[in-house]
Every structure is written in C-alpha cells, then in structure tokens.
Amino acid sequence: MSLSSMVDWPALARRGPSIVRRFRLASGLVLFTYVFLHFVNHSLGNISVNAMESGATIQEWIWRSAIGTVALYGGFAIHFSLAFWAIYTRRSLRMGWIEALRLALGLSIPLLVLQHALGVRFGYSYFGVHLIYRHVLFNIWMANPYTAGLRQLAIFVVAWLHGCIGLYLWLRVKRHFHRFAPYLLIAAVLLPTTALLGAMQGARQVEALIHADPAFLAALRQTGYGGGPPGAQAMLWTIALWCWAGYAAALALIFGARGIRTLVERRGGTVRIAYPDGRRVRVPKGLSVLDASRRAGIPHASVCGGRARCTTCRVRVLVGLERLPPPSPAEIRVLAPLGADRAVRLACQLKPMADISIWPLLPPEITVRDQDRLSLTETGAERFVAILFVDIRSSTQLVESRLPYDVVFILNRFFEAVGSAIIAAGGKPNQFIGDGMMAIFGTDTDAAEACRQALEAARLIDWHLAEMNRALANELQRPIGFGIGVHAGEVIIGTMGYREHAQMTAIGEAVHVASRLQDLTKEYRCQLVVSEVVGTAAGIPLGDFPSHEIQVRGLSVPLTIRAIDSAAMLPSPGTETEEDNVVPIYARST
Numbered sequence: 097m098s099l100s101s102m103v104d105w106p107a108l109a110r111r112g113p114s115i116v117r118r119f120r121l122a123s124g125l126v127l128f129t130y131v132f133l134h135f136v137n138h139s140l141g142n143i144s145v146n147a148m149e150s151g152a153t154i155q156e157w158i159w160r161s162a163i164g165t166v167a168l169y170g171g172f173a174i175h176f177s178l179a180f181w182a183i184y185t186r187r188s189l190r191m192g193w194i195e196a197l198r199l200a201l202g203l204s205i206p207l208l209v210l211q212h213a214l215g216v217r218f219g220y221s222y223f224g225v226h227l228i229y230r231h232v233l234f235n236i237w238m239a240n241p242y243t244a245g246l247r248q249l250a251i252f253v254v255a256w257l258h259g260c261i262g263l264y265l266w267l268r269v270k271r272h273f274h275r276f277a278p279y280l281l282i283a284a285v286l287l288p289t290t291a292l293l294g295a296m297q298g299a300r301q302v303e304a305l306i307h308a309d310p311a312f313l314a315a316l317r318q319t320g321y322g323g324g325p326p327g328a329q330a331m332l333w334t335i336a337l338w339c340w341a342g343y344a345a346a347l348a349l350i351f352g353a354r355g356i357r358t359l360v361e362r363r364g365g366t367v368r369i370a371y372p373d374g375r376r377v378r379v380p381k382g383l384s385v386l387d388a389s390r391r392a393g394i395p396h397a398s399v400c401g402g403r404a405r406c407t408t409c410r411v412r413v414l415v416g417l418e419r420l421p422p423p424s425p426a427e428i429r430v431l432a433p434l435g436a437d438r439a440v441r442l443a444c445q446l447k448p449m450a451d452i453s454i455w456p457l458l459p460p461e462i463t464v465r466d467q468d469r470l471s472l473t474e475t476g477a478e479r480f481v482a483i484l485f486v487d488i489r490s491s492t493q494l495v496e497s498r499l500p501y502d503v504v505f506i507l508n509r510f511f512e513a514v515g516s517a518i519i520a521a522g523g524k525p526n527q528f529i530g531d532g533m534m535a536i537f538g539t540d541t542d543a544a545e546a547c548r549q550a551l552e553a554a555r556l557i558d559w560h561l562a563e564m565n566r567a568l569a570n571e572l573q574r575p576i577g578f579g580i581g582v583h584a585g586e587v588i589i590g591t592m593g594y595r596e597h598a599q600m601t602a603i604g605e606a607v608h609v610a611s612r613l614q615d616l617t618k619e620y621r622c623q624l625v626v627s628e629v630v631g632t633a634a635g636i637p638l639g640d641f642p643s644h645e646i647q648v649r650g651l652s653v654p655l656t657i658r659a660i661d662s663a664a665m666l667p668s669p670g671t672e673t674e675e676d677n678v679v680p681i682y683a684r685s686t
C-alpha cells in the first residue's frame with residue numbers, strides 16, 4: 097500500500113493550519129522557557145558572579161544535552177520556519193499594532209542574537225572555547241559597552257517582549273485570563289528588571305576582580321572571546337555574515353513568493369463578498385473573509401488574530417450558503433460549543449469560492465474582556481426552552497391606594513419572592529415588565545428538565561408569595577394575587593439590546609404564547625395556565641386539570657392547555673401515566 101493511499105490528504109490539508117499553529121506554539125514555548133531560565137540565571141548576578149556561573153552549569157546541563165540541544169535548536173528552526181510560512185500564507189499584511197510589533201520584534205531576533213549565539217555555543221562546540229559568565233560580562237559590559245553592550249540590551253528587550261506578546265496573544269482568548277493577567281504582568285516586568293540588574297552587578301564584580309588581580313584580566317583574555325585556535329574568530333565572523341545574508345535572502349524569497357501568488361490568483365478568478373452596509377469587496381478565490389475585510393479596510397472583530405480560537409470573527413452567511421466549502425476541523429471545534437447553525441462561519445477560516453453575502457455577528461471593537469460574555473447567546477441560537485410569565489393581579493388598585501415608596505417596596509418584595517423561586521428551580525429571571533416577570537428555563541438543560549424546572553418554579557412561586565402575603569398581612573388590604581402562564585418551544589436565545597444595556601433574552605412564538613397563557617389566567621379565574629406540551633415534556637401528568645383548546649394567533653392548530661387553580665396542586669415529577677406520555681404534535685406557526 098502506497099503512502100499516498102494511506103494518508104487522507106484532503107483531511108490533512110484541512111487540519112494543516114491548526115497543526116502548524118500547534119507546532120509554532122510548542123516551539124515558541126520552548127524558546128520562551130529558554131529565555132525565561134536565562135533571565136532567572138542573570139538574576140543570580142544580584143548575589144554574585146559565582147552564583148551566576150553555578151546556575152549556568154545547570155543551564156548548560158539542560159540545553160547542551162542531546163535532548164536540550166534538539167529542543168532548543170529544533171524549536172528555533174521550527175518557530176522561525178513557521179513564522180516565515182505564516183508571513184507567506186497570510187493574505188493581508190494589515191494587522192493590529194500588537195501583532196505587527198510581535199512580528200517586527202520576532203524578525204529582528206535572529207539578527208541580534210546571532211553573534212552572541214555563535215560565540216557562546218558554536219565556539220564551544222567547534223573550537224572548544226568555553227565562555228562563562230565572567231567572559232561574557234567582561235566582553236559585553238566592559239570591553240565593548242557601546243556595541244556588544246547595546247546589542248545585548250536590545251536582545252534583552254526584543255526577545256522578552258516578543259515572547260510576552262506571543263504568550264499574551266495565546267492566553268488572552270482563554271477564559272479567566274484577565275484574572276491572572278495582573279500577576280503575569282508583574283512577573284513580565286520584574287524578571288527582566290532583576291535579570292538586567294543581575295547582569296550589571298555581575299559586571300561590576302568582574303571589574304572589581306580585574307582591579308584586584310591583573311592576572312585575572314590576562315586569564316580572561318586568554319580563555320575568552322579571543323581564545324580558540326588561530327582563525328577561529330575570523331571564521332565565526334564569516335559564518336555570521338553568511339547567516340545574515342541567508343536570512344535576508346529568505347525574507348526576500350518569501351515576499352517574492354507572495355507577489356507571484358498574487359499574480360497567479362488574479363488569473364484564477366475572483367469572488368464578491370457583500371457586507372451588511374452594502375459594500376461589496378472583490379477578492380481572489382481562496383482568500384478568507386477576514387482577510388477580505390482587512391484588505392478592504394472594513395473593521396472586523398478578530399480577537400485571536402485569525403487563529404480559529406476566539407470565534408469573534410464569526411459571520412452569518414446570508415446568500416451563497418449552498419456554495420460554501422465545508423468547515424475545517426478547527427472551525428467545527430470552536431463553533432460547535434456555540435450551538436451555531438451551519439450558516440454561521442468563522443470569517444478567518446471561510447474561504448469562499450463563489451459570491452456570498454455575510455453579516456458579521458459581533459461588533460469590530462469587541463475586546464478580550466468581552467470573552468466571558470461570548471456564548472451561544474451572543475449571536476443567537478435556536479433552543480428549546482420553557483418560558484414562564486408571572487403577573488400581579490389588581491396592580492392598579494395596589495398603586496392607587498398607596499404612597500409611591502410603599503408601591504416600590506411591595507413590588508420589590510414580589511419580585512424577590514418570584515425571582516428566588518425561579519432561581520431555586522433552575523431558571524433565569526429574564527425580564528421585568530412593569531409588575532410582571534418573564535423567566536427562561538432550559539438554556540443549559542434539555543427540554544424535559546426545562547419543563548420540569550418551569551413547573552417547579554410555578555409551585556415555588558405560589559409558596560413564596562403565600563409566605564410574602566403572610567409577612568405583609570398588616571400592609572396589604574388583601575393578599576396579592578398573581579397569574580402564571582407556562583409554555584415551551586423553540587425560541588431564539590440571544591443577547592439583545594444596546595452596548596452595556598444588552599442582555600440575554602428569548603424571542604419567538606413560545607414567548608408570545610406563554611404571555612398569552614398568563615393573560616388567560618384571568619379568563620379562567622385560575623392561578624396557572626400551562627400548555628399541555630410542558631406537562632408531557634416534563635413527565636408530569638396534568639390530566640386531572642381542566643383542559644381547553646385555544647386558538648393562539650400565529651399557531652396553525654389549536655393549542656391544548658390546562659387551567660390549574662393553584663400551582664400548589666401541581667403533581668410531582670415521576671407520577672406520569674401512560675396516557676400522559678403521548679407526545680402531542682407541536683403547534684407550528686402558520
């Protein structure tokens with residue numbers, strides 16, 4: 097069996113970007129660990145040079161072992177190769193400032209670190225020159241402070257900043273990151289500071305040793321940078337020049353390849369992407385929607401920078417759904433928890449091959465801090481929920497006969513009693529409408545549990561309000577009455593509203609029906625009206641209560657409901673009969 101027949105190439109191609117990202121992250125973490133340990137070692141200079149050199153022995157044991165060498169230099173090769181690959185594959189070089197800074201810092205690291213790395217590691221492996229801290233401190237901070245010293249300072253800042261930005265871009269889309277961010281920031285500032293102070297302290301101690309013993313300086317010169325066989329330093333310099341030239345050529349090659357690809361793509365045809373404000377962008381086939389937005393200068397949310405991690409770039413495809421390429425595994429993985437339907441796609445992953453019309457689902461200025469609010473409810477998702485409406489009876493009389501303060505006090509007690517009952521049953525008090533309230537059950541549970549919770553909430557509301565009426569008996573001329581309507585069905589759950597006033601709510605036929613059932617409690621002179629579907633889904637028999645068939649606007653068939661005098665009369669779950677298990681045909685919209 098040939099290799100090509102054993103490998104699922106299309107699947108591999110689809111997984112390619114996420115595999116590349118993982119390798120890049122893993123190699124970046126190895127390099128960051130190296131820099132981190134390096135800085136920790138530098139910090140030992142605040143104790144003494146000897147402490148630094150003792151620490152360096154451990155570092156050498158780690159990074160000069162076979163595993164350490166492969167991890168470090170393999171990580172370096174992988175990280176920079178994949179960074180070059182990312183520059184090539186990225187269709188638009190427009191990016192946020194933080195990403196641009198990370199890229200610029202990253203590209204400058206090989207230029208800055210090359211001489212130091214060649215002198216310390218290559219000189220050791222090939223010329224037997226074993227540079228230790230005293231050599232490096234003398235050469236950098238004392239012999240050449242304005243060349244090697246400044247360069248080393250630049251490496252300090254550039255490598256650390258690049259690593260920290262990379263970590264930040266990786267972690268910022270993680271839930272709860274902002275809780276730990278202040279501590280990480282403190283560590284990110286303290287460590288390089290103590291490392292730099294340690295290096296300066298170490299240099300001062302080396303200087304003191306030189307002044308105290310002239311033989312120390314001679315030994316430094318003999319065993320340090322000038323050491324090794326004749327011609328070693330010239331060869332290191334030649335290697336450095338070749339490496340820099342190779343690096344520049346690789347960069348030129350990548351940007352040249354980008355130019356060639358653009359020419360080829362122009363010949364391959366274009367697609368048109370229409371935006372909600374009427375703008376139409378024509379881009380080469382195969383370009384992602386996010387890149388199209390960037391290229392056209394259309395603001396588009398992309399908290400993770402297009403790495404299929406944050407979902408903030410998601411769009412709803414309005415036209416052209418049937419011609420879309422299938423979602424990649426990475427796209428499926430991040431969209432699945434949102435319960436998104438197939439029209440919702442990640443703009444950073446979607447590469448249309450035909451004209452489409454899209455609707456970005458999140459505002460472009462969305463921030464990382466908004467991540468905690470990002471859930472299925474942000475963009476709307478269809479869900480089977482139970483809706484409960486509760487309303488005070490005779491509220492007009494309540495208002496007329498009281499001072500405003502008393503009215504507010506009583507209404508707040510009412511909402512407290514009802515809200516706590518809803519929460520205790522597992523629901524979410526959602527909207528306070530005048531002297532009534534709407535609650536949603538089932539945003540996190542299945543249909544059966546949602547309906548059970550709604551009926552349990554009705555029982556608890558009755559109990560809580562009875563308690564409240566007893567407690568306020570002296571304040572009230574008569575006990576506060578109420579009506580409850582409960583219905584269940586598919587609704588759209590979404591965060592709606594404006595900026596900070598937005599909140600999760602449900603819209604759909606089931607909401608209107610539940611509200612209507614609450615109204616019917618007045619007509620049937622009962623406390624609770626429940627649609628039959630709620631009892632059936634909950635597994636709670638309602639057959640003993642009077643049944644009615646009502647016609648609700650928007651429903652094509654009559655709706656069977658049960659009028660229940662008191663919610664306290666509701667039976668407990670688990671007492672269903674065979675007859676009650678017959679699932680009715682759900683009423684549908686006309």
Ligand code: FES
Pocket residue numbers: 397398399400401402403404405406407408409410442443444445
């Ligand atoms: S930009 Fe983060 S998933 Fe697309």
